[in-house]
Amino acid sequence: MSAVLTNALVMGVDDALVSHRDAVRRVEDQPLNDNQKADLRRAAWMAAAQAGDRVAYERVLGESVGVIRSVARRQGVPVDLLDDVVQETLITIHRVRQTYDPSRSYHAWLAAIAARRGIDALRQHGRRDRRELHEPLAVENHADEHEASDAAEHDQRAAVLREAIATLPPGQREAVEHLGLRERSLAETAELTGRSTGALKVNLHRALKALRGRLHGDS
Amino acid sequence: MEIPDVSDTPSHNSLIQALGAELAPVRRLRSPLQRAIGWTVLLGALAALLVRHYGLTPMLTRWAGAPDLAWAGLGAVLTAIVAGWVAFSLGVPGRDVRRAWLVLPPALLWIGASGMGCLREWVAPDTEVATLAQTHGCVEFILVLSLPLSALMVWLLRRAYPLRPVLTAVMIGLASAAASASLLEICHEFDAAATDLAMHALAVGLVIGANALCGGRLLLRH
Numbered sequence: 001m002s003a004v005l006t007n008a009l010v011m012g013v014d015d016a017l018v019s020h021r022d023a024v025r026r027v028e029d030q031p032l033n034d035n036q037k038a039d040l041r042r043a044a045w046m047a048a049a050q051a052g053d054r055v056a057y058e059r060v061l062g063e064s065v066g067v068i069r070s071v072a073r074r075q076g077v078p079v080d081l082l083d084d085v086v087q088e089t090l091i092t093i094h095r096v097r098q099t100y101d102p103s104r105s106y107h108a109w110l111a112a113i114a115a116r117r118g119i120d121a122l123r124q125h126g127r128r129d130r131r132e133l134h135e136p137l138a139v140e141n142h143a144d145e146h147e148a149s150d151a152a153e154h155d156q157r158a159a160v161l162r163e164a165i166a167t168l169p170p171g172q173r174e175a176v177e178h179l180g181l182r183e184r185s186l187a188e189t190a191e192l193t194g195r196s197t198g199a200l201k202v203n204l205h206r207a208l209k210a211l212r213g214r215l216h217g218d219s
Numbered sequence: 220m221e222i223p224d225v226s227d228t229p230s231h232n233s234l235i236q237a238l239g240a241e242l243a244p245v246r247r248l249r250s251p252l253q254r255a256i257g258w259t260v261l262l263g264a265l266a267a268l269l270v271r272h273y274g275l276t277p278m279l280t281r282w283a284g285a286p287d288l289a290w291a292g293l294g295a296v297l298t299a300i301v302a303g304w305v306a307f308s309l310g311v312p313g314r315d316v317r318r319a320w321l322v323l324p325p326a327l328l329w330i331g332a333s334g335m336g337c338l339r340e341w342v343a344p345d346t347e348v349a350t351l352a353q354t355h356g357c358v359e360f361i362l363v364l365s366l367p368l369s370a371l372m373v374w375l376l377r378r379a380y381p382l383r384p385v386l387t388a389v390m391i392g393l394a395s396a397a398a399s400a401s402l403l404e405i406c407h408e409f410d411a412a413a414t415d416l417a418m419h420a421l422a423v424g425l426v427i428g429a430n431a432l433c434g435g436r437l438l439l440r441h
Contacts, residue, residue: 049242050244050245050247051244052242052243052244054239054240054242057238057239057242058235058236058238058239061235061238061239062231062232062235065231083231086231087231087234090231090234090235090238091234091238092380094238094241094242095380096312096380097245098245098246098247098248098378099248099310099311099312099378099379099380100247101247101248101250101311104313105313108313109311109312109313110313111313112312112313112382113312113380113382116312116382196240197237197240198236198237198238198239198240198241199237199240199241201233201234201236201237202234202237202238202241205234205237
Protein backbone atom coordinates (compact mmCIF):
# COMPACT_ATOMS: atom_id res chain seq x y z
CA MET A 1 0.00 0.00 0.00
CA SER A 2 2.73 2.40 1.01
CA ALA A 3 4.73 1.52 -2.14
CA VAL A 4 1.69 2.38 -4.28
CA LEU A 5 1.27 5.68 -2.43
CA THR A 6 4.98 6.48 -2.81
CA ASN A 7 4.87 5.71 -6.55
CA ALA A 8 1.78 7.84 -6.98
CA LEU A 9 3.44 10.68 -5.08
CA VAL A 10 6.66 10.43 -7.14
CA MET A 11 4.65 10.35 -10.38
CA GLY A 12 2.63 13.33 -9.21
CA VAL A 13 5.79 15.33 -8.44
CA ASP A 14 7.32 14.31 -11.81
CA ASP A 15 4.15 15.39 -13.63
CA ALA A 16 4.20 18.70 -11.83
CA LEU A 17 7.86 19.29 -12.74
CA VAL A 18 7.25 18.40 -16.40
CA SER A 19 4.26 20.71 -16.56
CA HIS A 20 6.32 23.55 -14.94
CA ARG A 21 9.15 22.99 -17.43
CA ASP A 22 6.65 23.10 -20.29
CA ALA A 23 5.14 26.28 -18.99
CA VAL A 24 8.59 27.89 -18.68
CA ARG A 25 9.52 26.70 -22.20
CA ARG A 26 6.28 28.09 -23.60
CA VAL A 27 7.03 31.50 -22.03
CA GLU A 28 10.65 31.35 -23.20
CA ASP A 29 9.64 30.35 -26.73
CA GLN A 30 7.46 33.41 -27.16
CA PRO A 31 9.30 35.97 -29.26
CA LEU A 32 10.33 39.05 -27.30
CA ASN A 33 9.34 42.41 -28.65
CA ASP A 34 11.92 45.20 -29.07
CA ASN A 35 11.11 46.86 -25.77
CA GLN A 36 11.51 43.59 -23.85
CA LYS A 37 14.80 42.90 -25.61
CA ALA A 38 16.00 46.41 -24.78
CA ASP A 39 14.99 45.96 -21.15
CA LEU A 40 16.88 42.66 -20.90
CA ARG A 41 19.94 44.25 -22.52
CA ARG A 42 19.89 47.19 -20.10
CA ALA A 43 19.35 44.87 -17.14
CA ALA A 44 22.46 42.92 -18.15
CA TRP A 45 24.46 46.15 -18.59
CA MET A 46 23.36 47.44 -15.20
CA ALA A 47 24.32 44.13 -13.59
CA ALA A 48 27.76 44.47 -15.19
CA ALA A 49 27.94 48.10 -14.02
CA GLN A 50 27.26 46.98 -10.44
CA ALA A 51 30.35 44.82 -10.79
CA GLY A 52 32.35 47.85 -11.99
CA ASP A 53 32.12 47.59 -15.81
CA ARG A 54 32.43 51.20 -16.97
CA VAL A 55 31.61 50.57 -20.64
CA ALA A 56 28.36 48.78 -19.76
CA TYR A 57 27.53 51.55 -17.30
CA GLU A 58 27.97 54.36 -19.80
CA ARG A 59 25.90 52.41 -22.33
CA VAL A 60 23.02 51.83 -19.94
CA LEU A 61 23.08 55.46 -18.78
CA GLY A 62 23.14 56.62 -22.42
CA GLU A 63 20.11 54.49 -23.26
CA SER A 64 18.35 55.65 -20.10
CA VAL A 65 18.29 59.31 -21.16
CA GLY A 66 15.44 58.82 -23.64
CA VAL A 67 13.38 56.82 -21.16
CA ILE A 68 13.86 59.45 -18.45
CA ARG A 69 12.73 62.20 -20.83
CA SER A 70 9.65 60.20 -21.81
CA VAL A 71 8.69 59.56 -18.18
CA ALA A 72 9.26 63.22 -17.24
CA ARG A 73 7.29 64.50 -20.24
CA ARG A 74 4.39 62.22 -19.37
CA GLN A 75 4.37 63.74 -15.91
CA GLY A 76 3.98 67.20 -17.33
CA VAL A 77 7.54 68.43 -16.75
CA PRO A 78 8.06 71.51 -19.01
CA VAL A 79 10.52 71.10 -21.88
CA ASP A 80 13.02 73.56 -20.38
CA LEU A 81 13.25 71.43 -17.23
CA LEU A 82 13.65 68.06 -18.97
CA ASP A 83 17.45 68.23 -19.03
CA ASP A 84 17.55 69.02 -15.32
CA VAL A 85 15.38 65.98 -14.61
CA VAL A 86 17.62 63.81 -16.80
CA GLN A 87 20.76 64.98 -14.97
CA GLU A 88 19.23 64.59 -11.53
CA THR A 89 17.99 61.10 -12.41
CA LEU A 90 21.39 60.06 -13.78
CA ILE A 91 23.08 61.23 -10.57
CA THR A 92 20.46 59.43 -8.47
CA ILE A 93 20.97 56.24 -10.47
CA HIS A 94 24.68 56.53 -9.70
CA ARG A 95 24.04 56.90 -5.97
CA VAL A 96 21.50 54.10 -5.63
CA ARG A 97 22.71 51.63 -8.25
CA GLN A 98 23.10 48.98 -5.54
CA THR A 99 19.27 48.83 -5.22
CA TYR A 100 18.79 47.42 -8.72
CA ASP A 101 17.97 43.71 -8.84
CA PRO A 102 18.98 42.34 -12.28
CA SER A 103 16.29 39.64 -12.11
CA ARG A 104 13.67 42.38 -12.38
CA SER A 105 12.79 44.98 -15.00
CA TYR A 106 15.36 47.75 -15.44
CA HIS A 107 12.69 49.94 -16.98
CA ALA A 108 10.43 49.73 -13.90
CA TRP A 109 13.34 50.64 -11.62
CA LEU A 110 14.48 53.53 -13.81
CA ALA A 111 10.97 54.87 -14.45
CA ALA A 112 10.24 54.98 -10.69
CA ILE A 113 13.38 57.05 -10.03
CA ALA A 114 12.74 59.32 -13.03
CA ALA A 115 9.14 59.88 -11.94
CA ARG A 116 10.32 60.89 -8.46
CA ARG A 117 12.87 63.34 -9.86
CA GLY A 118 10.19 64.68 -12.23
CA ILE A 119 7.86 65.38 -9.31
CA ASP A 120 10.70 67.08 -7.41
CA ALA A 121 11.40 69.29 -10.43
CA LEU A 122 7.72 70.24 -10.77
CA ARG A 123 7.53 71.13 -7.08
CA GLN A 124 10.66 73.28 -7.21
CA HIS A 125 9.43 74.93 -10.38
CA GLY A 126 6.05 75.61 -8.77
CA ARG A 127 7.66 77.17 -5.70
CA ARG A 128 9.91 79.33 -7.87
CA ASP A 129 6.96 80.48 -10.00
CA ARG A 130 5.01 81.55 -6.93
CA ARG A 131 7.93 83.68 -5.75
CA GLU A 132 8.81 85.27 -9.08
CA LEU A 133 6.71 87.98 -10.70
CA HIS A 134 5.72 87.68 -14.32
CA GLU A 135 8.40 89.61 -16.24
CA PRO A 136 6.28 92.25 -18.10
CA LEU A 137 4.44 93.03 -14.89
CA ALA A 138 7.68 93.34 -12.98
CA VAL A 139 9.17 95.69 -15.62
CA GLU A 140 6.03 97.81 -15.72
CA ASN A 141 5.97 98.23 -11.96
CA HIS A 142 9.64 98.65 -11.29
CA ALA A 143 11.26 99.79 -14.56
CA ASP A 144 12.57 103.14 -13.32
CA GLU A 145 13.62 101.82 -9.99
CA HIS A 146 15.45 99.05 -11.77
CA GLU A 147 17.37 101.44 -13.97
CA ALA A 148 18.25 103.69 -11.08
CA SER A 149 19.56 100.98 -8.86
CA ASP A 150 21.12 98.81 -11.55
CA ALA A 151 24.70 99.13 -10.38
CA ALA A 152 23.83 98.72 -6.73
CA GLU A 153 21.78 95.65 -7.47
CA HIS A 154 24.57 94.17 -9.54
CA ASP A 155 26.99 94.62 -6.64
CA GLN A 156 24.49 93.13 -4.26
CA ARG A 157 23.93 90.08 -6.48
CA ALA A 158 27.66 89.55 -6.82
CA ALA A 159 28.02 89.71 -3.03
CA VAL A 160 25.22 87.18 -2.55
CA LEU A 161 26.78 84.88 -5.13
CA ARG A 162 30.23 85.18 -3.51
CA GLU A 163 28.68 84.39 -0.15
CA ALA A 164 26.85 81.35 -1.57
CA ILE A 165 30.02 80.07 -3.26
CA ALA A 166 31.93 80.45 0.01
CA THR A 167 29.49 78.07 1.74
CA LEU A 168 30.08 75.26 -0.78
CA PRO A 169 32.18 72.22 0.18
CA PRO A 170 35.86 72.67 -0.87
CA GLY A 171 35.69 70.37 -3.94
CA GLN A 172 32.60 72.09 -5.33
CA ARG A 173 33.94 75.58 -4.55
CA GLU A 174 37.14 74.76 -6.36
CA ALA A 175 35.22 73.55 -9.43
CA VAL A 176 33.08 76.71 -9.60
CA GLU A 177 36.01 79.07 -9.08
CA HIS A 178 38.25 77.49 -11.72
CA LEU A 179 35.74 76.35 -14.33
CA GLY A 180 32.99 78.92 -13.86
CA LEU A 181 34.56 82.16 -12.67
CA ARG A 182 38.09 81.96 -14.12
CA GLU A 183 36.87 80.07 -17.22
CA ARG A 184 39.75 77.60 -17.10
CA SER A 185 39.58 74.41 -19.14
CA LEU A 186 38.93 71.03 -17.51
CA ALA A 187 42.47 69.90 -18.26
CA GLU A 188 44.00 73.04 -16.71
CA THR A 189 41.81 72.76 -13.63
CA ALA A 190 42.60 69.07 -13.26
CA GLU A 191 46.31 69.86 -13.38
CA LEU A 192 46.00 72.72 -10.90
CA THR A 193 43.80 70.91 -8.38
CA GLY A 194 45.04 67.35 -8.81
CA ARG A 195 41.47 66.13 -9.29
CA SER A 196 40.26 64.00 -12.20
CA THR A 197 38.22 65.69 -14.92
CA GLY A 198 35.32 63.34 -14.08
CA ALA A 199 35.32 64.43 -10.45
CA LEU A 200 35.49 68.08 -11.52
CA LYS A 201 32.45 67.71 -13.79
CA VAL A 202 30.42 66.05 -11.06
CA ASN A 203 31.52 68.68 -8.51
CA LEU A 204 30.58 71.49 -10.88
CA HIS A 205 27.16 70.00 -11.53
CA ARG A 206 26.51 69.54 -7.81
CA ALA A 207 27.76 73.03 -7.03
CA LEU A 208 25.48 74.62 -9.64
CA LYS A 209 22.54 72.68 -8.25
CA ALA A 210 23.37 73.80 -4.70
CA LEU A 211 23.79 77.42 -5.81
CA ARG A 212 20.50 77.36 -7.71
CA GLY A 213 18.84 76.02 -4.59
CA ARG A 214 20.41 78.62 -2.31
CA LEU A 215 19.85 81.63 -4.57
CA HIS A 216 16.24 80.66 -5.23
CA GLY A 217 15.71 79.75 -1.59
CA ASP A 218 15.23 76.01 -2.20
CA SER A 219 16.99 73.51 -0.02
CA MET B 220 6.89 50.38 -21.74
CA GLU B 221 8.08 53.68 -23.19
CA ILE B 222 9.69 54.12 -26.57
CA PRO B 223 12.81 56.03 -25.55
CA ASP B 224 13.44 59.48 -26.91
CA VAL B 225 17.08 59.56 -27.87
CA SER B 226 16.99 62.91 -29.60
CA ASP B 227 19.50 64.69 -27.40
CA THR B 228 21.39 62.04 -25.54
CA PRO B 229 24.75 63.57 -26.59
CA SER B 230 24.12 66.66 -24.44
CA HIS B 231 24.37 64.46 -21.33
CA ASN B 232 27.47 62.62 -22.44
CA SER B 233 29.83 64.65 -20.26
CA LEU B 234 27.88 63.80 -17.11
CA ILE B 235 27.62 60.15 -18.16
CA GLN B 236 31.38 60.01 -18.69
CA ALA B 237 31.98 61.71 -15.36
CA LEU B 238 29.76 59.19 -13.58
CA GLY B 239 31.49 56.39 -15.47
CA ALA B 240 34.85 57.70 -14.23
CA GLU B 241 33.55 57.56 -10.64
CA LEU B 242 32.16 54.02 -11.02
CA ALA B 243 33.18 51.51 -8.40
CA PRO B 244 31.78 48.00 -7.86
CA VAL B 245 28.87 47.93 -5.41
CA ARG B 246 27.44 45.16 -3.24
CA ARG B 247 23.90 44.54 -4.39
CA LEU B 248 21.17 45.13 -1.84
CA ARG B 249 19.60 41.89 -0.56
CA SER B 250 16.03 41.34 -1.71
CA PRO B 251 13.20 42.65 0.52
CA LEU B 252 12.14 39.05 1.19
CA GLN B 253 15.62 38.06 2.41
CA ARG B 254 15.81 41.10 4.66
CA ALA B 255 12.28 40.45 5.98
CA ILE B 256 13.36 36.90 6.84
CA GLY B 257 16.32 38.34 8.76
CA TRP B 258 13.96 40.72 10.59
CA THR B 259 11.66 37.80 11.50
CA VAL B 260 14.60 35.74 12.76
CA LEU B 261 15.68 38.66 14.97
CA LEU B 262 12.17 38.93 16.42
CA GLY B 263 12.22 35.16 16.99
CA ALA B 264 15.51 35.48 18.88
CA LEU B 265 14.11 38.26 21.09
CA ALA B 266 10.99 36.14 21.74
CA ALA B 267 13.20 33.18 22.68
CA LEU B 268 15.05 35.35 25.23
CA LEU B 269 11.79 36.48 26.82
CA VAL B 270 10.38 32.93 26.81
CA ARG B 271 13.54 31.73 28.51
CA HIS B 272 12.98 34.25 31.27
CA TYR B 273 9.19 34.11 31.68
CA GLY B 274 8.39 30.61 30.32
CA LEU B 275 5.65 29.74 27.84
CA THR B 276 3.11 28.35 30.30
CA PRO B 277 1.56 31.64 31.51
CA MET B 278 1.00 32.83 27.92
CA LEU B 279 -0.42 29.48 26.78
CA THR B 280 -2.76 29.34 29.81
CA ARG B 281 -4.05 32.83 28.97
CA TRP B 282 -4.52 31.91 25.34
CA ALA B 283 -6.30 28.61 26.15
CA GLY B 284 -8.74 30.46 28.42
CA ALA B 285 -9.28 33.44 26.12
CA PRO B 286 -8.57 32.67 22.45
CA ASP B 287 -9.14 36.33 21.50
CA LEU B 288 -5.82 37.13 23.22
CA ALA B 289 -4.13 34.51 21.04
CA TRP B 290 -5.70 35.95 17.88
CA ALA B 291 -4.60 39.44 18.88
CA GLY B 292 -1.06 38.12 19.48
CA LEU B 293 -1.05 36.38 16.11
CA GLY B 294 -2.31 39.56 14.44
CA ALA B 295 0.49 41.58 16.06
CA VAL B 296 3.16 39.08 14.97
CA LEU B 297 1.88 39.04 11.38
CA THR B 298 1.64 42.84 11.35
CA ALA B 299 5.29 43.10 12.49
CA ILE B 300 6.46 40.71 9.77
CA VAL B 301 4.33 42.08 6.91
CA ALA B 302 5.01 45.75 7.79
CA GLY B 303 8.74 44.93 7.94
CA TRP B 304 8.61 43.30 4.52
CA VAL B 305 6.64 46.26 3.09
CA ALA B 306 9.19 48.73 4.52
CA PHE B 307 12.04 46.81 2.88
CA SER B 308 10.09 46.64 -0.41
CA LEU B 309 9.42 50.38 -0.40
CA GLY B 310 13.19 50.89 -0.18
CA VAL B 311 13.61 49.50 -3.70
CA PRO B 312 12.51 51.74 -6.62
CA GLY B 313 9.99 50.16 -8.93
CA ARG B 314 8.28 47.94 -6.36
CA ASP B 315 4.52 48.41 -6.22
CA VAL B 316 3.56 50.92 -3.51
CA ARG B 317 0.12 49.34 -3.27
CA ARG B 318 1.61 46.41 -1.38
CA ALA B 319 1.50 48.71 1.69
CA TRP B 320 -2.19 47.75 1.85
CA LEU B 321 -1.11 44.19 2.73
CA VAL B 322 -0.56 45.25 6.34
CA LEU B 323 -4.26 45.96 6.68
CA PRO B 324 -5.56 42.37 7.19
CA PRO B 325 -3.11 41.43 9.99
CA ALA B 326 -3.48 44.88 11.57
CA LEU B 327 -7.27 44.49 11.53
CA LEU B 328 -6.93 41.05 13.13
CA TRP B 329 -4.68 42.54 15.82
CA ILE B 330 -6.93 45.53 16.53
CA GLY B 331 -10.18 43.61 16.08
CA ALA B 332 -9.24 40.71 18.36
CA SER B 333 -7.90 43.13 20.99
CA GLY B 334 -11.17 45.07 20.80
CA MET B 335 -13.26 41.88 21.01
CA GLY B 336 -11.39 40.97 24.21
CA CYS B 337 -12.75 44.11 25.83
CA LEU B 338 -16.30 42.91 25.21
CA ARG B 339 -15.85 39.74 27.31
CA GLU B 340 -17.56 39.86 30.66
CA TRP B 341 -15.20 37.38 32.31
CA VAL B 342 -11.51 37.78 32.99
CA ALA B 343 -8.97 35.51 31.21
CA PRO B 344 -7.17 32.98 33.46
CA ASP B 345 -3.99 34.04 35.30
CA THR B 346 -4.65 37.70 34.50
CA GLU B 347 -6.26 40.72 36.05
CA VAL B 348 -7.70 43.89 34.62
CA ALA B 349 -4.89 46.43 34.69
CA THR B 350 -5.31 49.71 36.47
CA LEU B 351 -4.23 52.86 34.68
CA ALA B 352 -1.01 52.88 36.70
CA GLN B 353 -0.23 49.28 35.76
CA THR B 354 -0.70 49.98 32.07
CA HIS B 355 2.18 52.46 32.22
CA GLY B 356 4.52 49.46 32.30
CA CYS B 357 3.02 48.23 29.00
CA VAL B 358 3.48 51.66 27.39
CA GLU B 359 7.08 51.83 28.59
CA PHE B 360 7.77 48.32 27.29
CA ILE B 361 6.40 49.14 23.83
CA LEU B 362 8.15 52.53 23.62
CA VAL B 363 11.51 51.36 24.99
CA LEU B 364 11.66 48.29 22.74
CA SER B 365 10.31 50.08 19.65
CA LEU B 366 13.06 52.69 19.71
CA PRO B 367 15.99 50.32 19.05
CA LEU B 368 13.89 48.22 16.67
CA SER B 369 12.98 51.31 14.63
CA ALA B 370 16.60 52.48 14.67
CA LEU B 371 17.67 49.03 13.51
CA MET B 372 15.22 49.11 10.59
CA VAL B 373 16.33 52.59 9.54
CA TRP B 374 19.91 51.29 9.62
CA LEU B 375 18.92 48.23 7.57
CA LEU B 376 17.47 50.63 5.00
CA ARG B 377 20.59 52.84 4.89
CA ARG B 378 21.64 51.54 1.47
CA ALA B 379 18.09 51.46 0.13
CA TYR B 380 16.31 54.28 -1.68
CA PRO B 381 12.73 54.75 -0.46
CA LEU B 382 10.89 56.90 -2.96
CA ARG B 383 8.18 57.41 -0.33
CA PRO B 384 10.19 58.04 2.82
CA VAL B 385 7.27 58.97 5.08
CA LEU B 386 5.20 55.91 4.12
CA THR B 387 8.30 53.77 4.61
CA ALA B 388 8.88 55.35 8.02
CA VAL B 389 5.24 54.68 8.98
CA MET B 390 5.76 51.03 8.02
CA ILE B 391 8.93 50.93 10.13
CA GLY B 392 6.97 52.38 13.06
CA LEU B 393 4.15 49.91 12.61
CA ALA B 394 6.56 46.97 12.29
CA SER B 395 8.52 47.89 15.41
CA ALA B 396 5.44 48.77 17.49
CA ALA B 397 3.69 45.54 16.46
CA ALA B 398 6.88 43.58 17.22
CA SER B 399 7.08 45.16 20.67
CA ALA B 400 3.39 44.43 21.34
CA SER B 401 3.93 40.80 20.21
CA LEU B 402 6.89 40.40 22.54
CA LEU B 403 4.94 42.04 25.35
CA GLU B 404 2.34 39.29 24.95
CA ILE B 405 4.87 36.79 26.37
CA CYS B 406 5.01 38.58 29.70
CA HIS B 407 1.70 40.46 29.70
CA GLU B 408 -0.26 39.47 32.77
CA PHE B 409 -3.26 41.70 32.18
CA ASP B 410 -6.51 40.88 30.43
CA ALA B 411 -7.78 42.88 27.47
CA ALA B 412 -9.64 45.90 28.82
CA ALA B 413 -10.49 49.35 27.55
CA THR B 414 -7.75 51.07 29.59
CA ASP B 415 -5.08 48.54 28.59
CA LEU B 416 -6.12 48.64 24.94
CA ALA B 417 -6.19 52.44 24.94
CA MET B 418 -2.69 52.60 26.41
CA HIS B 419 -1.38 50.06 23.87
CA ALA B 420 -2.98 52.09 21.06
CA LEU B 421 -1.39 55.26 22.47
CA ALA B 422 2.06 53.65 22.58
CA VAL B 423 1.73 52.24 19.06
CA GLY B 424 0.45 55.60 17.79
CA LEU B 425 3.38 57.42 19.41
CA VAL B 426 5.89 55.04 17.83
CA ILE B 427 4.33 55.38 14.36
CA GLY B 428 4.03 59.17 14.69
CA ALA B 429 7.63 59.56 15.87
CA ASN B 430 8.84 57.44 12.98
CA ALA B 431 6.77 59.39 10.45
CA LEU B 432 8.26 62.65 11.79
CA CYS B 433 11.89 61.61 12.22
CA GLY B 434 12.26 58.41 10.20
CA GLY B 435 11.09 60.07 6.98
CA ARG B 436 13.86 62.67 7.31
CA LEU B 437 16.48 60.04 8.13
CA LEU B 438 15.46 58.07 5.05
CA LEU B 439 15.56 61.18 2.83
CA ARG B 440 19.32 61.32 2.63
CA HIS B 441 19.53 60.77 -1.14
